[in-house]
Amino acid sequence: MNNLQLELFDEIVEKTNKKKTDTSSTFLDNMKLPIHRWFRYSAGFSAEWVESVITSHLKDYHKAEINVFDPFTGSGTVLLASDNLGVNSMGVEAHPFVSKITNAKLQWNTDVEKFYNFAKKLLERAKMENGSTEGYPDLIYKCYPPESLQQLDAIVRVLKEGDDNSPEHKLSWVALVSILRACAPVGTASWQYVLPNKTKAKMANPFEAYEKQINIMAYDMRHMQSKNVMPKAQFFQEDARECPSIPSNSVDLVITSPPYANNYDYADATRLEMSFFGEVSGWGDLREKVSQFLVRSCTQHVSKYKDYTFEILKDDVLKPIYGEILDVCQRLDEERVNHGGKKNYHTMIATYFLDLAKVWIQLRRVCKDGSNVCFVIGDSAPYGIYVPVDKWLGDLAIAAGFKEYSFEKTRDRNVKWKNRKHEVPLKEGRLWVKG
Numbered sequence: 296m297n298n299l300q301l302e303l304f305d306e307i308v309e310k311t312n313k314k315k316t317d318t319s320s321t322f323l324d325n326m327k328l329p330i331h332r333w334f335r336y337s338a339g340f341s342a343e344w345v346e347s348v349i350t351s352h353l354k355d356y357h358k359a360e361i362n363v364f365d366p367f368t369g370s371g372t373v374l375l376a377s378d379n380l381g382v383n384s385m386g387v388e389a390h391p392f393v394s395k396i397t398n399a400k401l402q403w404n405t406d407v408e409k410f411y412n413f414a415k416k417l418l419e420r421a422k423m424e425n426g427s428t429e430g431y432p433d434l435i436y437k438c439y440p441p442e443s444l445q446q447l448d449a450i451v452r453v454l455k456e457g458d459d460n461s462p463e464h465k466l467s468w469v470a471l472v473s474i475l476r477a478c479a480p481v482g483t484a485s486w487q488y489v490l491p492n493k494t495k496a497k498m499a500n501p502f503e504a505y506e507k508q509i510n511i512m513a514y515d516m517r518h519m520q521s522k523n524v525m526p527k528a529q530f531f532q533e534d535a536r537e538c539p540s541i542p543s544n545s546v547d548l549v550i551t552s553p554p555y556a557n558n559y560d561y562a563d564a565t566r567l568e569m570s571f572f573g574e575v576s577g578w579g580d581l582r583e584k585v586s587q588f589l590v591r592s593c594t595q596h597v598s599k600y601k602d603y604t605f606e607i608l609k610d611d612v613l614k615p616i617y618g619e620i621l622d623v624c625q626r627l628d629e630e631r632v633n634h635g636g637k638k639n640y641h642t643m644i645a646t647y648f649l650d651l652a653k654v655w656i657q658l659r660r661v662c663k664d665g666s667n668v669c670f671v672i673g674d675s676a677p678y679g680i681y682v683p684v685d686k687w688l689g690d691l692a693i694a695a696g697f698k699e700y701s702f703e704k705t706r707d708r709n710v711k712w713k714n715r716k717h718e719v720p721l722k723e724g725r726l727w728v729k730g
């Protein structure tokens with residue numbers, strides 16, 4: 296890395312330090328932004344913050360020269376922010392349903408009239424249909440009253456009949472996805488789990504909500520198209536531990552947020568939507584259709600590796616942190632017997648870092664010399680045993696061939712809640728790695 300690149304890196308860190316927006320690691324602000332707001336992905340981060348990082352990086356480059364990459368694309372925040380700035384980008388996401396949403400959002404350059412007429416005609420036909428309430432999984436009956444389900448069913452039937460894989464169809468599909476929560480009188484917990492027993496006062500009428508949504512989408516598309524930028528993002532539904540579609544030595548800047556080692560279940564986050572579309576009907580399906588493709592960050596998905604936990608730790612790629620991770624996993628294994636759930640956190644931690652070590656190896660392959668990497672991460676303390684996520688991820692990055700790392704804290708976690716499970720202070724922030 297030459298001096299100019301080192302200075303540029305320091306400048307990026309300094310500038311984003313100054314901004315210090317506490318909401319940079321949340322999706323909340325994106326709900327005001329065109330296209331981003333088509334799906335509320337609570338696992339996402341702020342598009343404005345992403346744009347500020349890209350813009351700082353652009354200072355010494357021509358736009359056409361820079362290539363941004365997000366190995367955990369989620370709902371497409373980094374790709375859309377890059378499109379908005381006219382910058383090349385690539386993204387990888389392994390969750391099939393989330394990938395479909397992202398793919399649809401990336402069709403923003405579709406002819407607006409064509410999309411609007413397609414979706415409007417679809418809605419008019421749905422209004423003439425006799426929607427059925429039969430054949431849905433139990434969760435759907437718990438979430439929707441029959442009259443709402445009938446309307447939603449009519450829309451989905453017409454959608455399925457007219458599936459021609461066109462951009463207009465993809466956009467019309469995501470319009471339906473984006474109204475599903477608003478049309479259910481049930482609550483959604485923070486982190487998107489559906490709570491069928493918690494009822495909301497307000498619930499949208501599906502036909503009205505769909506019409507409103509296609510109007511919002513047409514407005515957003517017009518807005519984005521008026522900027523005179525071309526859609527440049529390339530998106531692949533694949534595994535960040537391998538990213539076969541990303542060419543070696545092609546990336547200048549990585550901005551991403553991997554799953555945290557905190558038991559959040561990304562498969563469960565889209566359970567309502569996937570159940571509605573008939574893609575899953577229970578937990579087993581979620582595992583088969585989603586979880587098996589993801590980084591192992593949940594105890595629910597690692598029980599089959601339990602007996603191999605300490606073998607997994609011996610994998611060569613974990614060598615740089617072996618002593619520390621072994622100690623933490625042994626303590627977690629001892630501690631679990633004192634808790635009712637006897638959760639396999641020790642296995643989750645072992646498999647999580649093995650997966651992330653593989654991601655670093657791929658990132659080293661795809662990143663150019665002199666590139667910059669930013670991981671938005673949070674640490675964790677299962678059963679009150681602290682896991683130094685920033686240090687271990689940094690050490691694994693260096694072992695994969697990156698040059699140096701630093702951690703920038705953006706907020707404290709687990710310091711206020713009365714009902715917290717333990718009192719270990721936690722933090723969220725950005726791991727900056729130099730390539």
Ligand SMILES: C[S@@+](CC[C@H](N)C(=O)[O-])C[C@H]1O[C@@H](n2cnc3c(N)ncnc32)[C@H](O)[C@@H]1O
Pocket residue numbers: 336338339340341366367368369370371372373387388389390393533534535536551552553554555561588589590
């Ligand atoms: C914290 S979220 C990223 C959200 C994203 N920054 C956004 O704004 O929408 C992490 C994402 O990583 C995805 N993921 C998990 N394991 C993966 C893997 N092995 N390869 C690619 N993506 C994966 C999850 O499905 C999830 O969407």
